[in-house]
Amino acid sequence: MGPGTTVRWRRRVGRWRRTGCAALIAGAVVLPLSGAARPQIPAPAPAVLAAPTAATLEKTYAANRANAAQASRMAADHGDRHRAAADRSMADPSRRLLAFDGRGAGLATEVLGDLAHADRVAVLVPGSDTGLDTYGRFRAAALALHRQLVAEAPAGTRTAVVAWLGYTTPGTVSTTVATTGRADLAAPELRDLVDDLRRITGPDTRLALLCHSYGSVVCARAADGLDVSDIALVGSPGTGADTAAGLHTDARIWAGRGADDWVEHVPHLSADLFGTTLGFGTDPTSPGFGARVFDTGDGGHSDYFDPGSPSLTNLARIALGETTEVTHD
Template identity: 90%
Template sequence: MRPRVTVRWRRRAGRWRRAGCATLIAGAVALPLSGAARPEIPAPVPAALAAPTAATLEEAYAANRANAARASRMAADHGDRHRAAADRAMADRSRHLLAFDGRGAGLATEVFGDLAHADRVAVLVPGSDTGLDTYGRFRAAALALHRQLLAEAPAGTRTAVVAWLGYETPGTVSTAVATTGRADRAAPGLRDLVGDLRRITGPGSRLALLCHSYGSVVCARAAAGLDVSDIALVGSPGTGADTAAGLHSEARIWAGRGADDWVEHVPHVSAGLFGTTVGFGTDPVSPAFGARVFDAGDGGHSDYFDTGSPSLTNLARIALGVPPEVTHD
């Protein structure tokens, strides 16, 4: 295919994809809600551990790796080679798992860097379609962020990234992705994580939540009174709050969206339906929301953590407490 034709095709496909996503969300407002079934893959119950401290981190990492190894064997016995391989990778001695649960779609909390001694910690919260079977792409984002933090950090600053897959994410093609239900159930777990991190790192550390896509809804539902310095909403469909002040957080609230992100076309509506809230209200990058808007570059919905991108650079700066290169109040 000739280059000019390829470019036209990609642009056309992008418009179809954006229109399709907008139609899905709009349809979810009018249609009855139903949850998509997730595969039930046998796995052991999570390791029973006391609340982690700096002194017990290595013990927690080892226990969760052992649990992942058992989950891998059970998945293999069940005939699911893909999940068995994913769990086996988690069990590698190089992995630092603060939590692991191989049941169902799977949950995991992974640490990059020396968390016990970190004074700048970025917590990465993923969006839809993230589970153990797709964990590689989420991990790649966390690794890229950690490398950027190391590159941007002032001399003597110690950094860590916590990749928190601590909730059952909705499917992109599902009505659940248009409601706050999953986020409401996930918020207590995120609040617990922040409490654990405060216990591990001490009161002098700086914690930032970097929340992608539906993960921004989770962060918003957990935000009230949360002991973090910054909350960055990236590629967000909305938060369920009308304004940044409506999050009831003392943290600085940031928002960024790439120029080619289809989420721009998601209808910014919010309504009560069948006992839940459908849609997420005000666009977080709009002046009406009142967040600090940072430059997220020209990328699409999955490009925010690409190496060398303006979005990755600015997210690292937010986590470090350094002003992003381009901001608008």
């Protein structure tokens, strides 16, 4: 397959995605809600732990790894080898789990780096179709971001990444992906995470939220008064706010979208139909929204954290506070 054929194929797939997304938003009120097709996988309740501090982090990590190991055994006994393997990977002694819940689609908060001593912390917030069964791709993005932070950080600056799968994400093909419902439920959890990070790291550590796709809706719903320095929205379908000022935050608001990201063609509308608000309104990369639009290159919707990409470089600079080095569209 030559380069021209590959480009034509990607454009054709993009058209199919655009058509599907537009149809989803237009018809969401008449489509049945998508539930999990797979049966419930047994798992223990999350470990009951005191609010984490710098001094108790290692105990927190160990307790959550033990919970993941138990979840793996229960999933294996249930006959779900895929989930058992995913949970077993979480239980590896090298993993730093700030939180873990193996029930349902699963939740996890993982730390990359030395959180207790970090000067700069980036919180990565995922979009749709992210759960324990698909966690590997989310973690790969977090790992790439952490490597970039380490490479870009000024001498003596310590960094950490928090991969926050702290909410039940919507399915890409579901009515929930077209409304703020899941984001409204997730926002208090994200605020609680920021409070935890402040308790662990102290007031002088710089915190930034890097929010992908539907995760940008979550960050927007949590933004009001949130103690973070920067909020970056990538591949965003909208935030539910008409302008960056409407997020009611002192954080700098950034927005970026790859040239080949199909989300550009999702209608940037918001409408109240039969008691449900569909769509997320203004495009965050539009001039009228008022965000700082940064260069994300030619990538697609899943390419923002690709090593070597302009988007990853700029997201790392935002997280580090090196904002004068960020390149703009």
